[in-house]
Amino acid sequence: MKELFDLLYQQLWTPKHCNKIIATMSDDKIYAVIDSAISIIQRSNSIKHDSKFSFVANNTLSGGTFPCSRDLCRINHIDTLARNAALYADVVYIQNPFEKYLHTAYFSDYAKALLIADIKVLYHVKPLLDAGIFLFTTTFQHICRDCLRETKAITKEYEAKIIEAEISLKETFLNEIEFILETDEDGDAFIIAEGPEEILEHPSGFSYTGNALVDLRKKLGRKTQGVLTKRQATKLGLINEFVHPIIDDLLTQNYYSNIYNSSYLTDREIDSTLIQDKNKSILNKKFTSSLSHHIPHIPNVPLDNLINLRKKEGEAFQVYRDSLTNFLSNSKENDTNLKEAFRDEILPEINKMNQSIKSAKKIIVADLVKDIIVGTTFVSIGLFSHFLPENIGQIVAGLGGINYLSKFGDNTKKLTNIESEIRNNKYFFVWKLRQG
Secondary structure, three states, rough: OHHHHHHHHHHHOOOOOOHHHHHHOOOOHHHHHHHHHHHHHHHHHOOOOOOOEEEOOOOOOOOOOOOOOOOHHHHHHHHHHHHHHHHHEEEEEEEOHHHHHHHHHOHHHHHHHHHHHHHHHHHHOOOHHHHHEEEEEOOOOOOOOOOOOOOOOOOOOHHHHHHHHHHHHHHHHHHOOOOEEEEEEEOOOOEEOOOOOOOOOOOOEEOOOOOHHHHHHHHHHHHHHOOOOOOOOOHHHHHHHHHHHHHHHHHHHHHHHHHOOOOOHHHHHHHHHHHHHHOHHHHHHHHHOOOEEEEOOOHHHHOHHHHHHHOOHHHHHHHHHHHHHHHHHOOOOOOHHHHHHHHHHOHHHHOOOOOOHHHHHHHOOOOOOOOOOOOOEEEEEOOOOOOOOHHHHHHHHHHHOOOOOOOOOOHHOOOOOOOOOOOOEEEEEEEEOOOO
16 A cells, blocks of 8 residues: 555645645545545455455444544544454455545535545554555445445345344334433534444434424423434434444445455444344354354554564464364354354464463563553354345446446546355454453
8 A cells, every 4th residue: 555655645645734734725636636546546456365354344443434423433443443453354345435535526624524534544554554454445336225226236125125124223223322402502402312332332413403403492492401202313314324324334345245255344233133133044043152252452552563463473363263264164054062162173272362462572562561451352253144135246237337426537437347256154243342
């Protein structure tokens, strides 16, 4: 990714200068830089990886804007991914941060703020991009439900599956999230969403305008706060703010996991629940109950240090990946001792990784007086039942691609060749950082 960062340096799109530079750039100049960045990314990702530790990360882990668009939250998410990927992944495909601007009509202050955050996210994980552990998804297809329906790329059977998943998510969010209508000092109304951490990591705020919110505010009377009913939250479309990004994410990553022959990687346990509900196979139930485990997570050290650990002391981490790959490849529905086999074959390799971290203190921390703080990442594995047909890549390619409408010339027409070979079993992994 040297060419990409050379471009950003030339434009002074760096964490130190990008706020001022991008805020004062014309739309045409911003589009020109983004066009060049996308061209560079498309040229760079030509290698295909055949590995069960090749992952496609969801929007959240990729440092995307869901569920929170604040710089700090986005960087925290991709930092967690980076620290695990540096040791436990062969390659992780993260979402191309520039593609969302292909259908941006103009750069408002909000769009510029998102772009500035994108630049900061990129520089944070530069060591993994330089090492080739992080790669970008590089196609221009937009795989949301509306696009699929409009182009007739899915059957009624698959659309029914998507709708069923959406209904399940809506019920979960309606039952678990409380929407609170409040007014600020100026009397302007806004909404705060609060819920359990496993589905909403922190309270989210929504600013609304229009008659619907005005009517709700009137109902508050002299009160400054009130809880919305489920009907009111649904009428305002608040539930869709959470449901639609998850559904679109699952569709998009299902599609990309086929293209890149990779496993879907998420940190949202609600994704796991949704996928599990659609896959009732005996083998999947055994995976869920038998293969969950914890792996070491090293916070608060430079990412470059973890890359050095991977290079110099990487054998234990590679053996873990190889052992788990072999285990998954040879697991069958009629296995009666899957849990015991996992304990015997995989847990010793996890212990070796812990020992390697303790022995490599000099590589990880500069100050040898300090102890290495080692946390844990919870790992869950399951079979990825498809929300899309397995030949979706061929279907979309046959339709000429579902392209973003944009002003970027020929680049939007150069669709990446799609490999149609699908593995017999596709997996999803949950990597969930455990605090404390």
